[in-house]
Amino acid sequence: MRRASQFGRRPTIIDVAIAAGVSKSTAARVMSGQGNVSPKVVAAVRTASRDLGYQRNNMAVSMRSGRSGLIGIIVPDISNPFWAEVVRGAQERAVLSGSSLLIFSSDWSAERERSHLQALVQTRVDGFVLNTIADEGDTQDFTNLGCPFVLIGTTSDLYPDRSSVGSDIPQGVATALDHLSRCGHDLPKLITGPPRRLARAKFVSAINRYFIDRDIDPTGIEAENGEYSVNGGRAAMARLIRHHKGSHMTVFAANDLMALGAMAEARDAGLACPADVSVIGFDGIPSGEFCSPPLTTIAKPSRGIGEDAMRLLGRLIEGDSVVMRPRLPCRLVERGSVLDFSATRERTLHLA
The missing domain is CATH 3.40.50.2300 (Response regulator)
Structure with missing residues (x-):
């Protein structure tokens, strides 16, 4: 195949078409990302384009x-x-x-x-x-x-x-709560976003609907608002810890940054995750895999x-x-930040 330097000029879409064995219009459709072209033809045109050093003249295309x-x-x-x-x-x-x-x-x-x-x-x-x-x-x-x-x-x-x-937020919320239920947790405490944000309202609404559909009263669920950030999660977790009465605490955070902040705040307060505090996040960001313990989360697409x-x-x-x-749809990424009670005793979701 002839390289760009062999043309003595800038390669054109016609050169690409000839090299790929297709028509000019087909080559042009491939290079512009239009559909109705077989994967085999797309591969041939892109290979020819790369080998020839072809680059679209965006100014000409725009005109x-x-x-x-x-x-x-x-x-x-x-x-x-x-x-x-x-x-x-x-x-x-x-x-x-x-x-x-x-x-x-x-x-x-x-x-x-x-x-x-x-x-x-x-x-x-x-x-x-x-x-x-x-x-x-x-x-x-x-x-x-x-x-x-x-x-x-x-x-x-x-x-x-x-x-x-x-993302399918209700489906993602249900996936998280199903996982907590299988692991034998009580109603979780929530770390949510700022009060006027629609994302917060939808997250909380999906949680309430999940429990109402299962004849469980969600009104006793404790929630703390915060910014969608590590510091926001830290501040909300600090308030939850101050108000917490009982033994184990289960926390469902509205995004992974808040969940990571909650885990850090719990650690600074002398609490072990997941022995004392279980945390599940929402987003599926890569950094959740590298904290200690790795964050269990609902991964959005x-x-x-x-x-x-x-x-x-x-x-x-x-x-x-x-x-x-x-x-x-969202999917569960199960790691190590949620304690599994089901292996040692049977529990059902109920008001604490």
């Missing part, structure tokens, strides 16, 4: 198509490994479609989110993915943005007429959320107006 080849994504906290994985999934999908991803973190600030949205519109992105931090009393008006978008996360529930991707959001956005950019709202 012909009216598109910039730029996609935006705004998440609330890029330092949280969960959101970093969401971005990773979106980026992998963007690369396959021949687009470049512009990444923004709102840092849980509505004002910063609006500023990022304005920057994306001014940059003339082809579309964007957004986890808006709006709550039930402060929804955003997206009608004047002028480009397609897909929402991700719990707050997308506030916009039922918009395409979105998220973080990378899958990013990939599916980009897939839906691609359809919207192509003119598909069908609203789709998939909710992806």
Whole structure:
């Protein structure tokens, strides 16, 4: 196969098509990430492209198509490994479609989110993915943005007429509580997010619904609010420890950073995990595997959320107006932070 230097010029899509043994239009579809091409043909075209050193002329493509080849994504906290994985999934999908991803973190600030949205519109992105931090009393008006978008996360529930991707929170909560029940735990204490956040309301609602459906009164469940951070988990755990009466404590945290903070606070208070305190998290961030003991958690499909959001956005950019709202299942990652009572005695869920 001829290399780029052998052409005496920049390789074109025609060169790629000839090398791959396909038509120019097929090669172009593969390089732009469009569907309806067999995996074998995709592999042949991408191999030819790599061997020839072919690179798309994004300016020419933009002039012909009216598109910039730029996609935006705004998440609330890029330092949280969960959101970093969401971005990773979106980026992998963007690369396959021949687009470049512009990444923004709102840092849980509505004002910063609006500023990022304005920057994306001014940059003339082809579309964007957004986890808006709006709550039930402060929804955003997206009608004047002028480009397609897909929402991700719990707050997308506030916009039922918009395409979105998220985790199946009730299913994830049920998976966690089923695990605690199998291990013989009483009603857990909760570490939840800030009071006005929709994510907090949905998490607590799913827990209440789980117990009500099993004829168990959830009103006695103790909960402490906090920021979705290690320090937020520490502060909430400190309050739970001060108020705790009894022997073993079981804690269900709304995200893994809070769970890790809770474990650290328990250790500083002289409590052993899981002998004195059992902790289960929610997110499935990689760092949970490396704490001591490793964190038992409910893993959300973080990378899958990013990939599916980009897939839906691609359809919207192509003119598909069908609203789709998939909710992806979570899974239990069982490690060492939850004590298993079931091996020594039988217990059932009841009010402490």
